[in-house]
Amino acid sequence: MPRQPEGPPPPPVVARVRVRFAKRGRLRFLSHRDVARAFERGLRRAQVPMAYSAGFNPHPRISWVGAAPTGAASEAEYVEFALSAPVEPESLRSALDASLPPGLDVLRVVPAGGAPLAERIDASRWQVRLPGVAEPVLRDAVAELLRRDGVEVERATKDGRRRFDVRPAVILADCRAENDTCAILELVARHTTPAVRPDDVLTALDVVAGLRPSAPPEPTRLEQGRLLEDGTLADPLAPDRNDAGRLVGKSSA
Known part of the structure; x- marks a missing residue:
């Protein structure tokens, strides 16, 4: 018993x-x-x-x-x-x-x-502050990343070092200047397996353009949600809507 x-x-x-x-x-x-x-x-x-x-x-x-x-x-x-x-x-x-x-x-x-919370989130919008990086330098690196079909990076995991392609997760990437010596990377990334984090995207910018910030980057996640066709994210706490077919990956009625 x-x-x-x-x-x-x-x-x-x-x-x-x-x-x-x-x-x-x-x-x-x-x-x-x-x-x-x-x-x-x-x-x-x-x-x-x-x-x-x-x-x-x-x-x-x-x-x-x-x-x-x-x-x-x-x-x-x-x-x-x-x-x-x-x-x-x-x-x-x-x-x-x-x-x-x-x-x-x-x-x-x-x-x-309505739908489970996990099903309402498949992407994040990030802002990464890059002290010591001028905006024109970042803009050139981002343009080179977006031109590539694939960019592999390596990350240490609990199971050892792992290589994976960052590029499919990057939906949108842009930049702006905070001042002459600090640029801001704006990024929308799809949630994938393995997860592509802002530091992985920065590693990819180093791979394609040799971009290496002289000070630690400061990433902030601004949003999570379902990715819409225009690149914005749906609020995961909003009530279910009849027009959910506009979500990426859903067929329209």
Whole structure:
């Protein structure tokens, strides 16, 4: 007879909410695991009625989507919570935001519904600040990258070094000048496997044009969402719409 956990089963899930939050300032150096732990502590402090998994080691039912890499700031991180009791979204947002450290800022909470959150996100829009790089130099490098059909880069992974093609993930790339000695790379990248991160695109710019910033780049994710035909991203927290056929990869009715 297999062992059974003691005590009553956890309360059922009665509601789900989706959350957009930002990772700002020095907290951009948090790993995804650090962010997850901070949220679990914040949820307890805010007394959010979380639903828990069953078994001998119950865990709050939290679903993460597309976490930004360590070292990258973000204005568009997403997570979904399963709740054991109904909660007013704005009250949850305010209480959770107050319970998290400054720099992990809860921007919006909405009831979950329609397509799963993971199906609403397949691309990101990034802004990468490049101190020490003049805008004309960056513009020439970006133009060369966009001319190529493929650009392979190499990255260290837990399974060793891996080579992959960056170019198919780059949907849009442009640049502008912050000042004479700092350029801004603006990038829309499709989510692929392996994920193509801003540092991979910078490595590709080095491969095709020898671009090497003299100071550490400062990437910030501005948006995540479904890629539309015009290169913009649909808000993943928006209600489902009848014109979803305009999304890239969907057929029109």
